[in-house]
Amino acid sequence: MSVSIPVALLGFSAFERNALASYFRLAARRNPTYVHVLDVDEARFVVADADQSGVPELLQALGRITDAVFVGAQGPEGAASWMMRPIDPVHVLRELDALVAMRDNPGTGPLPLLAPSPTISRPITLGKGTPTPLRRAADEAQRAADETRPLPTLEERRAAAETSRRQREAALRPVPLRRALLIDDSxxxxxxxxxxxxxxxxxxxxxxxxxxxxxxxSHKPFGFVFCDVDLGPHSDLDGLSLCQHIKHRHVHPGGRTPLVAIVSAFHEPVDRVRSTLAGADVHLGKPLDFNVLDRWLSQQGLTRGPELPVPVVE
Structure with a gap:
């Protein structure tokens, strides 16, 4: 009987990801078979791009390093498997087969030094050979504890999946520079x-x-730009044209394009569409919509502090 094992593909280009997923489908008659899933939480194993910034750190944070086959210049410490580019789908399947065999039959061959997952017990060996008697006893005790533990409810599973999703997004999201350029003629x-x-x-x-x-x-890197639409008679560009230039044509120091917020007294749906077409990341209405501002900056990892005291003019 064929066994289908869910595998997530993390960090690759669309071409590489589609190629691997297609090979999984072409190899559907073998046993075991592998099925590409989008959510890491649903995957038993992960095939990960070791060269993609943030991917090893993300899997480390999720406790999934020991479930991952890494492809790239160098695999992280504790990885279940690692191979160099170019990607060979046959080699990937061979490594996944080896992981399945080692997990299902821990005494069949050498294992890397694996760290125990906080939720799933896995055999651990010191170098080659079968697990030590002490480790085997500990694994059996952990499995017995897992069997008696009540299964999580649907709501708990959904909450855990949502937490994991947010952690993955936060780990992969680049942290913007905490310097903002404010553009307004007032x-x-x-x-x-x-x-x-x-x-x-x-x-x-x-x-x-x-x-x-x-x-x-042109002279300084900025993480954020807040730009009014109407910049007055002394500006060659209005706010929307300036936003489009910043997002698509301007060469920024450091190579990172800032996040752009359009701030305008006009905030009807058509105005928001115009901001989006100009490349803006968010449209803020005047008077300032504090809820939208706070929600957007929170998504960028910025937390609002206490209100500043009003300066006293003597």
Whole structure:
């Protein structure tokens, strides 16, 4: 009887991922067979791109290093298996077969030094050979404890899956630079926005027209840009055109394009669509929508601090 084993493909390009998933389907008559799944939580094993930044760290955080076959220049410490590029689908299947055999029959061959998962008991060996008697007894005790543990409810499984999803997204999401460029022809509006963003730990600089904004963007890296749509008569570009230039044509120091927020008194659905088409990451209405701002910055890993005291002018 053929056994289908779910496998997640993590970190590869679309071409490599589709090629591996297609090979799994072509090899459907073998035993065991492997089925590509999108969610790491649903996968028994993972085939991971060791060269993709953040992927080894993500699997380490999820406790899945020992379930992963890594492909790349170097596999992380504790990986179940590792191979160099170019990707050979036959080799990948061979490594997955070896993992299945070792998990189902831990005494059949050499195993790497594996760390125990917090939720699933796995045999651990010191180098080659079968598990030590002490480790075997510990594994049997753990399996017995697992069998008596009540199964999680559907709500608990969904909550755990959602937590894991958020952890994966946070691990893969690049942390933006905590420097923001504020662009508005109104000095009063710049003061107000500056005051709000300081609560999130952002260091700010100001520009009151598009020329000054492009000058600053050419000399300093910014993680965020907050731009009004109407930049007044002294600007060659309005906010939407400037946003499009920043996102698609401007060469940024450090090579990272900042996140752009359009801040506008016009915030009807058609205005939000225009911002999206210009490349903006978020559209904030005037007066400032604090809930949208807080939710968006929280997604970027920024937490709002206490309100700053109003300066006393003597």
């Amino acid at each position: 000095e009063l509006a710049l003061h107000f926005l500056d005051r709000q963003l300081q609560r999130y730990g952002l260091v700010t600089e100001w520009a009151q027209h598009s020329g000054k904004a492009l000058e600053l963007l």
